[in-house]
Amino acid sequence: MAASVIVDRKTQISQACQSGEEFARIYYEKFDKQRHLISNLYEQSGNVVWNGNYVTGRENIGKFFQNLPASESDLLSLDAQPILDEFVQGQTTILVHAAGNIKFSGKNRCKFSESFLLTAKQGNDGSVWRVVSDTFRFHEPLPT
């Protein structure tokens, strides 16, 4: 039994890594090039805290991102961990944490990091990952 628990955990870890990589690739590509699609990646009741600005609900998140200037992001570093089943009552959930540089038009290129909680939901064609929470920060001091 103990052995199978360990195998399960290893499987969960691999899945978190794979999904995290795939998610980050898709996310920043959509964010830069097809921003109008980005809200599809969020859960209906998802939350975003973007440089301290709180936005809730898929529709509002979509509008918020559409209103940001054009961007070019450069993902440099990434990590992902599974949240173990015992903590999420079997609702498959992963933590994805990304970092890199982002250039918004009208602002200098700057360092950012962003962490996401993704949960597996039943979609029309099997399971899909949906963002339930997203926190984003520039790595620079707050404006005074």
Next chain:
Amino acid sequence: ITFDLDQTVELPKAHGSYFPSDDVKLLIIQFLEQYYVVYDSGDRQQLLEAYHDHAMFSLFVSKQSSREAGPDEYIHESRNLLRIKDSNFRNRLLKFGRLAVVSALSELPASQHEPSSFTVDVGFVLPTLMNFTVSGVFRGVGKSKHKQQLWTFSRAFVVVPQGRGFSVVNDNLFISNASHSQVEAYKLTPTPSPISSPGPSTEK
């Protein structure tokens, strides 16, 4: 007659920490104050109490330009999935269980965090689970200038309720060279002030 396309769009102004309620704020600030006092104390063993038996921890770094001296002291533990492709190695870099987590944290270089730089963003709150991200800067501790370098970090925590507080089940730490503007803003704070008395600093 022209087309009005080059309408300039502004970025929303950055704000400080986001907490959904005062209760959550109190709980998290208390936790972070205690956590970083111990974390920066030189003896991280006492962090055992902060973690769940089945806690996970990993860190990842990035070196953002070839001109910078990168976070070499952390690179051996860095689990950057864009670079580390071997799944056994990925597994090894993910510390599992309270003892393994705290022992990994104890191995990391001594640090002095800068509480006035912290922002805390709470992403998700359920009675059974909560996640939040802490960002800011810290300094290495040591005699040489090199050791005292300023780093930027972002740390994602997932926590579950435990007694009157909570315990950490996921801890994921990102470290990189501080940005130029961070170096400018925090270069003049060499006197280590305990995080137990953070609050808005009145001094420049």
